[in-house]
Amino acid sequence: MRILLHRADGVTEPWVRDFASVLPQAEVVLWQEGVPCAPCDYAVLWSPPAALLDHLAKVKAIFLTGAGVDAILKFGDALPPVPIIRLGDAGMAIQMAEYVAHAVLRYYRRFDEYERQARRGVWSPLPQFDKAQFTVGVMGMGMLGRRVLDSLAHFGFPLRGWSRSQKDIDGVTCFSGDDGLDEFLRGTRVLVCMLPLTHDTTNLLARANLSKLPEGAYVVNVARGAHVAEPDLLTLIRAGHIAGATLDVFRNEPLPGPHPFWDEPRITITPHISALTLRSESVAQIAGKIGALERGEPVADMVDRARGY
Secondary structure, eight states: OEEEEOOTTOOOHHHHHHHHHHOTTOEEEEOOTTSOOOOOSEEEESSOOGGGGGGGTTOSEEEESSSOOHHHHTTGGGSOSSOEEOOOOTTHHHHHHHHHHHHHHHHHTTHHHHHHHHHTTOOOOOOOOOGGGOOEEEEOOSHHHHHHHHHHHTTTOOEEEEESSOOOOTTEEEEEHHHHHHHHHHTOSEEEEOOOOOTTTTTOBSHHHHTTSOTTEEEEEOSOGGGBOHHHHHHHHHTTSEEEEEESOOSSSSOOTTOGGGGOTTEEEOOSOSSOOOHHHHHHHHHHHHHHHHTTOOOSOBOOTTTTO
């Protein structure tokens, strides 16, 4: 068995070592542009360059070392008609839950304001928000979204969720489709974006939809930067309609130095770290799925190209 491995960050040795441990019968081949490569049985990739696509023509399946799929589906019909399989949890769900819970609690307990007061030497307790009116809405209720909702339920926040298709989750008021979006937004105090990036969700959080959030709402984006129309979000924060945002993802990464988000104190920026790929867990999961494919068994987390996730 031959596995084609590509890492955009160039860090391949630990992945090769881990694959050798769990799949000793496999030869891991490192892709290098311009270097001839014999056909491989499987490919393990993340955000591949276009030059790599020719080497995927004969693989049995393409495995992604992440939960998102937009970085490969952007190639459209240039991709071979083979299964594309993303990671399931692999340690990412708990990280995402930690990140979102921290962002929500930081705003709810007004720690962002206390930090600004402390820098000015101000000692002034602030009124507590009414939790009954502090509804948290999660956009995207897949595996990661559900884990985030579970973590927030522990703190007693009213919860709602929105997805393209109807879901039914205990303790969560669920909305779906275009018909349910307005009502979802108008009753959401903290908006958490966890959607897959597709044609339909690109720029979904532009002025028209962001303005439907109640005054003083807060935005958390841990999905993809292209979900948010950045100038519109900045305008609504500066106008006071949106209180602030915690953003882990951006249209251009790293976020350019001149970007106005850096100068807005009500925006908290992190460098795309809300849920990092855990290598050993990921390799073990991929190895297990390769074994299932070899035995002709069904495999979870197959990407639906038509839906975009």
